[in-house]
Amino acid sequence: MLKAPQVRGYLTEHFADDAFGTLEGYVKRGGYQAARKALGEMTPEAVIELVKASGLQGRGGAGFGTGLKWSFMPKTTDKPKFLVCNADESEPGSFKDRLLMERGPHLMLEGILIAAYATGASKTFIYIRGEYAFPADQVERAVAEAYAKGYLGKNVMKSGFAHDVVVQRGAGAYICGEETGLLESLEGKKGQPRKKPPFPAQFGAFGMPTTVNNVETFSHVPHIVGKGAEWFRTFGTEKSPGTTIFGVSGHVARPGLYELPLGTRLDEIVFEHAGGVPGGRKLKGVIPGGMSMPILPAGQLDVPMANEFLKERKTMLGTGGIMVMDETTCMVRVACVISYFLRDESCGQCTQCREGTGWMHKILERIERGAGEEADLGILLDIAAKMEGQTICAFSDAAAWPVQGLLRHFRGDFEAHVREHKCPFAESFEL
Amino acid sequence: MVISAASREKIALEITKYPKPRGALLPALHLVHAEHGFVSPESAQELAQIFEIRPFEVMEVVSFYNMFHDTKQPRHQVRVCTNLPCSLRGARDLLHRLEAHLGVRAGEATADGRIRLGFEECLGACAYAPMMRVDHEYHEDLDVERAKRILDALD
Numbered sequence: 094m095l096k097a098p099q100v101r102g103y104l105t106e107h108f109a110d111d112a113f114g115t116l117e118g119y120v121k122r123g124g125y126q127a128a129r130k131a132l133g134e135m136t137p138e139a140v141i142e143l144v145k146a147s148g149l150q151g152r153g154g155a156g157f158g159t160g161l162k163w164s165f166m167p168k169t170t171d172k173p174k175f176l177v178c179n180a181d182e183s184e185p186g187s188f189k190d191r192l193l194m195e196r197g198p199h200l201m202l203e204g205i206l207i208a209a210y211a212t213g214a215s216k217t218f219i220y221i222r223g224e225y226a227f228p229a230d231q232v233e234r235a236v237a238e239a240y241a242k243g244y245l246g247k248n249v250m251k252s253g254f255a256h257d258v259v260v261q262r263g264a265g266a267y268i269c270g271e272e273t274g275l276l277e278s279l280e281g282k283k284g285q286p287r288k289k290p291p292f293p294a295q296f297g298a299f300g301m302p303t304t305v306n307n308v309e310t311f312s313h314v315p316h317i318v319g320k321g322a323e324w325f326r327t328f329g330t331e332k333s334p335g336t337t338i339f340g341v342s343g344h345v346a347r348p349g350l351y352e353l354p355l356g357t358r359l360d361e362i363v364f365e366h367a368g369g370v371p372g373g374r375k376l377k378g379v380i381p382g383g384m385s386m387p388i389l390p391a392g393q394l395d396v397p398m399a400n401e402f403l404k405e406r407k408t409m410l411g412t413g414g415i416m417v418m419d420e421t422t423c424m425v426r427v428a429c430v431i432s433y434f435l436r437d438e439s440c441g442q443c444t445q446c447r448e449g450t451g452w453m454h455k456i457l458e459r460i461e462r463g464a465g466e467e468a469d470l471g472i473l474l475d476i477a478a479k480m481e482g483q484t485i486c487a488f489s490d491a492a493a494w495p496v497q498g499l500l501r502h503f504r505g506d507f508e509a510h511v512r513e514h515k516c517p518f519a520e521s522f523e524l
Numbered sequence: 525m526v527i528s529a530a531s532r533e534k535i536a537l538e539i540t541k542y543p544k545p546r547g548a549l550l551p552a553l554h555l556v557h558a559e560h561g562f563v564s565p566e567s568a569q570e571l572a573q574i575f576e577i578r579p580f581e582v583m584e585v586v587s588f589y590n591m592f593h594d595t596k597q598p599r600h601q602v603r604v605c606t607n608l609p610c611s612l613r614g615a616r617d618l619l620h621r622l623e624a625h626l627g628v629r630a631g632e633a634t635a636d637g638r639i640r641l642g643f644e645e646c647l648g649a650c651a652y653a654p655m656m657r658v659d660h661e662y663h664e665d666l667d668v669e670r671a672k673r674i675l676d677a678l679d
Binding site: 173182183184185186187188190191222223224225226227257259261262263264265266267278279280281282283284298299301340341342343344348349350380384414416418422427430431434437438522523524 | 542543544546547548549550553554575584585588589590592606607611617620644648649651653660
C-alpha cells in the first residue's frame with residue numbers, strides 16, 4: 094500500500110490510518126454522513142446546484158466544471174442512466190488516484206453515490222487500469238462491504254434510492270483514459286475514442302446517458318455536501334477552488350504525493366515540500382501537469398498551480414503530475430522518451446496522430462544520435478501544428494504540446510545536437 | 525473445451541452485470557489469461573460462441589491491449605517502467621542490468637520459459653522509481669541487487 098502523504102488536506106486527512114480504507118473505519122471517521130444527507134434531505138437538483146456553487150472542477154486533466162457536467166444528464170428519459178468512474182490513471186507523472194483507491198476507496202464510493210443520486214444514475218462502472226491490481230482489489234473489497242452493509246444495492250441506506258456498482262479492469266492501453274475510449278473498452282471493444290457529438294450525456298456507455306468523472310473528482314464531493322460550497326471555496330483560488338493531490342517525481346529530494354490547495358506556487362511545491370534538486374545541482378525545467386502539458390524552464394516556477402495562471406505560461410494543470418529535471422538533463426532525450434510513448438499509445442484511428450507521433454519520434458531520435466539537421470526543428474514544429482485540433486480526440490493535441498513546449502524553452506539543446514553532431518549532455522539520464 | 529466450467533460460470537455471472545453481454549468481454553479475457561496465460565485460437569472460438577461474435581472480433585480486442593497475449597507466455601511477466609519519471613531516476617540502467625543478469629534483451633523470454641523481461645509505459649509509481657511490475661505485483665524504490673534477488677526467487 095502507498096504511504097500516506099506527508100502533507101495532507103481534507104481528502105487525505107485520515108490516510109495514515111489503515112482502517113480508513115475499511116467501511117467500519119470510514120464510518121467511524123464520519124463517512125457516509127454526506128451521502129445520508131444528500132439522499133435523505135436534498136433534491137437531486139439541489140445537489141447539482143451545490144456542486145456548481147462550489148466551483149469544483151474535474152481533476153482528471155481537462156478541468157471541466159463538475160456540477161455543470163452533471164446538469165447535462167437528461168432529466169426526463171426512459172433509458173437507464175449510468176455513471177462511469179475513470180480510474181484509468183495512466184498519464185505519466187500521475188499516481189494520485191492510485192493513492193485514493195488504496196487508502197480511501199469508501200470516500201470515492203460515497204462521492205459516486207451522491208453523484209448517482211444527483212444525476213439519476215442506476216449503475217456506476219468503475220474502470221480501473223489493468224496494471225493497478227492492488228488498487229482494484231481494494232476497490233472491489235470496498236464495494237463488497239458497501240453491498241453487505243446496505244450502502245449499495247436496492248435500498249441505499251434505507252432511502253429508497255437504488256444503486257449498483259460494477260468494477261471493470263482495463264488491460265493496458267493509455268487511450269482508455271480518454272472518456273469515450275474508455276466507454277468503448279467498457280463495452281468490450283478496442284478503446285478507440287468516439288466522435289463527439291453525441292456527447293456521453295446523450296449517448297454514453299452502451300448508448301445510454303452517461304457522466305464520466307475522475308476518481309479524485311468524486312472524492313471531493315462528500316466534503317462539499319458535508320461542509321458546504323463556501324467552506325470548499327476557502328481552499329484554492331477564486332476560479333480554481335479546493336485542494337488537489339500533486340505528484341512530484343524526478344530530480345527532487347522528497348518525491349511523493351502532496352495534497353495542497355490549488356494555486357499553491359510551483360516553486361513552493363518543488364523546493365519547500367519536495368526538498369528541491371538534490372546533490373547541489375541546479376534545476377533545469379519542470380513539467381507541471383503530467384506528460385501532456387508543456388514544460389516550464391527553471392526561471393518560470395513563480396506561478397500558482399491553477400489553470401488561470403498556468404495558461405498565461407502556455408501550459409496547464411493537467412493531472413497535477415509534477416516532473417522535475419536537473420541541469421544534467423538532455424531535453425532532446427526527454428522529447429525522445431515522450432514521443433516514443435505517444436507513438437506507442439496512439440490508437441491509430443486518425444492519420445495526423447498515428448503518422449505525426451511516429452514522424453516526431455523518428456526525427457527526435459535522429460537529432461539525439463547527432464544525425465539531425467537545422468531544418469528538422471522547423472519540421473517538428475510543422476508536424477506539431479498539423480496535429481493540433483484535427484482529430485477525434487485530444488490525444489493528438491496533447492502529443493503536439495510537449496514537443497512544442499520543449500522547443501519553445503530549450504531550443505538551444507536541440508541546436509547543440511545538430512551543431513556538434515552528437516549529444517552534448519554526457520551526464521544526462523540514460524536513454 | 526479449453527475454457528473450464530468454473531471460468532464459464534464466472535463469465536456468465538459477469539455478463540449479468542452489463543446491459544449488453546459484450547461488456548463482459550474484458551473480464552472474460554482476464555479469466556482466460558488467469559487460466560491459460562494467453563488466448564489460443566480455441567479459446568477465441570469458444571469466447572466468440574459465448575458472446576455471439578466472430579473470433580476475429582475477440583482477437584482484435586486481444587491485440588489492442590498490452591496485457592493480453594495471443595501466444596503462450598513464460599511463467600512470469602517482468603516489466604520495468606521506463607517512462608520519463610522513472611528514466612530520470614535510473615530505470616534504463618536497471619533494465620540494462622537485468623537484461624545482462626537474465627541473458628536476454630528487453631522483450632525476450634528466458635530460454636527456460638521462466639521470465640519475459642520487458643519495459644512498460646508509466647505504471648503510476650513515479651515517486652518510487654525505479655520500479656518493476658512482476659505479474660500483478662509492484663516492486664518499488666528498487667536497486668539493482670534487490671531487483672535481481674526478486675527475479676532469482678521466481679519459480
